[in-house]
Amino acid sequence: MSDNTVEGLKARYGEHWRWLAVTTVMLGTMATVLSATVVNVALHEIMMEFGIRQGQVHWLATGFIAAMTTTMLASSWLLDHFGVRKTLATAMTLFTLISLVGGFADSPGQLIAARIGQGAMAGLMQPMGMYLVFRIFPRNRRGQAMGIYGMGVILAPALGPVLGGFLVDQLDWRYVMFAPAPVTLIGVVMAWRFLPLPVSRPAPYRFDxxxxxxxxxxxxxxxxxxxxxxxxxxxxxxxxxxxxxxxxxxxxxxxxxxxARHPLVNVALLRKPVFLYANLGAMALGLALFGSTYLVPLFVQTALGFSATQAGLLMLPAGIVLGMTFPLAGRLADGHSARKLVVFGIALFATSAVLFASSDLELAFGWLALWTVIGRIGIGFMLPALSTGALNPLAPEELGAGSSTINFTRQLGGAFGVNMVALTIEFGEHANGLPTISAFHSAWWLVAAFVAMAAIPVWRMRV
Incomplete structure (x- = not known):
């Protein structure tokens, strides 16, 4: 029987075991991000097949994010009682099964239910990467590790829309539900092989x-x-x-x-000003990331007449550039002010949103791609700096609760961001049952305003 203690893994794989472990949890996060983004290029086709409006189809994105936001706070209890190995492998297995079932849905209700189920499992997987990085890497290498981890994770939203567009145009939108399953199946095998057993476990306590x-x-x-x-x-x-x-x-x-003796959310952490301000910034980051990821494909397909493949290709350069930005931003986060890096990222993303809000029907593909790239560079500077800025002041025993909390606030911002974006579009001008470009302009102005306002609490982080 394999020795999956930390010492056993070190003896078997050497000092590189840390990166094998990070790669494993990265697959889980990649699957969740892939699932969250790949469906966006299929929304137009789903609306056409089921005869539903944008105001209903957005639940495929909102329901996923809301379920993920809720369940991710259970990850701390699961880690304490079962460890990262069992928790991640089980969540990946259930995620795979739900994805396969969702691909055969024959009504909007069934499809939305499957997306909520995917989101619930994704919520359990999402905090694992940050938790593991801050547990097994020394303080002076955490930014670098988060950058590398983030670079891998960003491959999912970079390739997800392209893959989704190809599947929708060449096969059927249902295949976007199947797409994350191979990733999670590989992750299950790697979890049992590379993730360590817990060194010790706290005394059992009641789940909140x-x-x-x-x-x-x-x-x-x-x-x-x-x-x-x-x-x-x-x-x-x-x-x-x-x-x-x-x-x-x-x-x-x-x-x-x-x-509560063992609360779902450690409210005491939010009494620390740096952690509180970082969480407010994380909410804005979630709104920016998920709101724009929902908005861009729907905008170019519905208002500008792009195909699903073109919409996916539009997101590809931005995803690649974001993946390149993450290692740089991670290294900068180790030695520079977190708030300055985040505010710089906010400025870039707000600029991107304003450019989209000022666009017209004759805009060339290249300009749209460039504006998407600018926004993703901004997100690349925000995420590692917010993570290190929020968690570095915490004690080791607070890292589990801290990582789940900041992931929660980011996802919460994403859930409400997608909902508010969809509501703004639905209230906007429509023609033949579909939103016009002016409706999308209003949504882009909303995103730009919310993200710009986040600079206020972020600047007060003082780290």
Missing amino acids: LPGLLLLGTVIGLSLDTLNRLQLLAGQEVRIAAQALLVIVCLALFVVRERR
Whole structure:
């Protein structure tokens, strides 16, 4: 039987075992990002096949992100009780099965349910990479490791839209549901081979299930309430009642987390100013990343008449450049001010969004690709710096809770970002049942404004 202790892995693979372990968790994160992005180029075809509007089809993106946001906070408890090896392998296995089932969905409801299931498993996988990096790498190499890890992860959104466009145009949109399955299957094998068993485990403690249910209710009801604003007439009472219930559940969640012995969210960490400001910045990063990833393919296909393949190719240069930016940004994060790097990234991304908001129907493919590249360079400077800036001040025993919290806030920003972008488009001008370019312009201005506002808390990080 193989010795999967840290010492056994070092003896078997040498000092390179750290990179083998990081590559393994990177596959899990790549699968989640691939699944989150590959479906975006298929949204137009799904709308056509099922005869639904953009206001409903966006749940394929929003439902995924909302489920991922909710379940990722369970990762800390799972890591403490089962370790990264069992947790990641199990989540990858279930993710694979749900992806295959979703590919055979014959109604929008079934497809959305499969996307929510994918998101739930993705939430368990997402924090593993950051957790492992901060556990096995020394402090002065964490930025470099996060940069390399991020470079690999970025291959998914770089290649995902291209792969999705090819599958949609040459085969069928259903194949975008199948696409992440091979990645997670390889990840399951690597997890059992390369990930270490936990050195020690804390005494068993109760999982904060009430907190998870309250949080899931808050997120789900909030997004549904925002979505119902599309058809406000006749729903005023229901919308008001849901909004009130969201406020009550949020208050109960905060009270629960402050009193629980082992809370889902360690509220005490948010009392540390640097960590709090970094999380506010992470919310803006999530809005920028997921909002733009949803918006770009739908914008160029619906308003500019691009094919799914063209929409995917448009995202390819940006993904490659982002992958190249990550190692550089990671190294800079080890020795330079995190807030300056993040603010620089915010400025670049806001510039990209403003350029899209000022576009017209005759715009050449090359200019659109360039503006996407500018935005992705901005994100490349934001992510490693935010991660190191947030987690470096924490004690080793706080890293698990810290990494899950900052991943949670980033995904939360993404969930609400996609929802608000979709709502803005739906409220905009339509022709023949589809949004016009002016509706997309409004959404781009919204993204630019929210991201620019994030510079205020980020500048107060003082790291």
